[in-house]
Amino acid sequence: MRYSGFRVFREGLRRNSGWQPLWRDPEPKPAYDIVIIGGGGHGLATAYYLASEHGLTNIAVLEKGYLGGGNVGRNTTIVRANYLLPGNSEFYSHSLKLWEGLEGALNFNVMHSQRGVLNLFHSDGQRDAAVRRGNAMINQGDDAILLDREGVREKVPFLDFDNHRFPVYGGLFHPRGGTARHDAVAWGFARGADMRGVDLIQNCEVTGIDIEGGLVRGVQTTRGAIRAGKVGIVVAGRSSQVAAMAGLRLPIESHVLQAFVTEGLKPCLDHVVTFGMGHFYISQSDKGGLVFGGDLDFYASYAARGNLPMAEHVMEAGMSLMPMIGQARVLRSWGGIMDMSPDGSPIIDRTPVEGLYLNCGWCYGGFKAVPGSGFAFAHLLAQDRPHETAARYRLDRFRTGSGLMDEEGTGSQHNLH
Amino acid sequence: MRIECPHCGERDLREFTYRGHALALSRPSEGASAEEWDDFLHNRDNPAGATQDLWRHDPCGAWLVAERSTTTHQVRATRAVRGGEA
Numbered sequence: 001m002r003y004s005g006f007r008v009f010r011e012g013l014r015r016n017s018g019w020q021p022l023w024r025d026p027e028p029k030p031a032y033d034i035v036i037i038g039g040g041g042h043g044l045a046t047a048y049y050l051a052s053e054h055g056l057t058n059i060a061v062l063e064k065g066y067l068g069g070g071n072v073g074r075n076t077t078i079v080r081a082n083y084l085l086p087g088n089s090e091f092y093s094h095s096l097k098l099w100e101g102l103e104g105a106l107n108f109n110v111m112h113s114q115r116g117v118l119n120l121f122h123s124d125g126q127r128d129a130a131v132r133r134g135n136a137m138i139n140q141g142d143d144a145i146l147l148d149r150e151g152v153r154e155k156v157p158f159l160d161f162d163n164h165r166f167p168v169y170g171g172l173f174h175p176r177g178g179t180a181r182h183d184a185v186a187w188g189f190a191r192g193a194d195m196r197g198v199d200l201i202q203n204c205e206v207t208g209i210d211i212e213g214g215l216v217r218g219v220q221t222t223r224g225a226i227r228a229g230k231v232g233i234v235v236a237g238r239s240s241q242v243a244a245m246a247g248l249r250l251p252i253e254s255h256v257l258q259a260f261v262t263e264g265l266k267p268c269l270d271h272v273v274t275f276g277m278g279h280f281y282i283s284q285s286d287k288g289g290l291v292f293g294g295d296l297d298f299y300a301s302y303a304a305r306g307n308l309p310m311a312e313h314v315m316e317a318g319m320s321l322m323p324m325i326g327q328a329r330v331l332r333s334w335g336g337i338m339d340m341s342p343d344g345s346p347i348i349d350r351t352p353v354e355g356l357y358l359n360c361g362w363c364y365g366g367f368k369a370v371p372g373s374g375f376a377f378a379h380l381l382a383q384d385r386p387h388e389t390a391a392r393y394r395l396d397r398f399r400t401g402s403g404l405m406d407e408e409g410t411g412s413q414h415n416l417h
Numbered sequence: 418m419r420i421e422c423p424h425c426g427e428r429d430l431r432e433f434t435y436r437g438h439a440l441a442l443s444r445p446s447e448g449a450s451a452e453e454w455d456d457f458l459h460n461r462d463n464p465a466g467a468t469q470d471l472w473r474h475d476p477c478g479a480w481l482v483a484e485r486s487t488t489t490h491q492v493r494a495t496r497a498v499r500g501g502e503a
Contacts, residue, residue, distance in 0.1 A: 142477045222432045236464070238463065238465070238466075240461065240463035240464075241463075241465055249456075249461070249462065250460065250461070250463070251459035251460050251461070251463050252461065252463055253437070253438075253463050253465055254465075254487070270498065298435050299418075299435040299470065300437075300463065300468060300487050301490065302465040302487045302488045303486050303487070303488055303489065303490055307418045307430055307490070308430075309429075309430055342458070344461050351451075398455060398458070398459040399451065399452070399455040399459070412458075412459075413458055413459075414437050414438075414459075414461070415435065415436065415437050
């Protein structure tokens, strides 16, 4: 069923009796050309681009829970392309271009809103770094505008500009950045893949990966064995467990990242604002809630919930930056399981097992990457060679030390990002 | 999360600094191969469940190993890192 204004009008006249489920609920077949483990944003996008870009449709996406029930439904919905280093720059730039055409391509409203991302700076040194980053973004073909203090004041007049420790000197504004409705992104890709013939199989947990003579043959699941020519692992925080089924030990440590949302308020915050010195960022959802978060709790965790010290730190940072936030009441908080890589950049690559492919290491930045990651992983699965935008996301870069992408310049070791 | 310092007793998480998996104590020897260093620095079992991590109790400076669950955050036991272990 295609969606359109006319369809909405017609269903309105027919008491909304004609709407159909967005996707089928098929039984798993005994064999597929490609099995994708993980029905989150990245897995569903991979299936969609395999079908739409490569004409491959004998594909199953296996999800142990429900579609989009993991990190794609638990993030803070920010979409941006403001990276500095070669490798990341071109990848996120490409992903943002895919975002900009996504609703038309999917015929689905993902509520992509290019409201702009504002990164604040608080010293001369940080201004220099912002200029450098902005130039890198412009060289990549994206947009960046350096705002002075008054320019920032015009956009967000309610900040504490004269904070003693971190006075606002200005900001780097990225107009094409913004937000999207996270669940709708998963649903849109799921529907697009299903419409093209991909089987989306929920409540189907992979319990083993069948390998014969170094070649992947299929997977064992809670719904029976499924043979496959190729298998792609796209399971974010659970990457280490699934890869271990194939005898692989990954450079990944899973950590918890918390997020918070307030009660719904009238529109007051037009942009995404980041306060790097306080590890704090904030935007306002279309429903009105202020959505904000901070840094990792900084200990290995699969609990999908965090502890109070980081919650307190985030609240304090929010109060330091924009004291008006103290008027709002926090509605709820939650945590996601982040697949942290040593250098803070992702992995999209083959594995030592023939026919087994890996997509992981998105750290706390996976949401904006969903289209670009799906596009690049589909290319790798279909053509057996990396897409040019993701050629540097190699699994072996930690062992060789060549091609590390450490955006923060802190080193390539766990617990530094 | 509360962690028991072997010297000071049970204390709040705020007093501790996390330093990763306790395999940090098993530093490769001087002549170790690149693969051993890669394993030590980068690769992790990353268990969902029981793990052992290395913490520092900042007020007293003690290093300790905590037996902790990554799925519930429960700390089952702690012990001080022995001299010469790291």
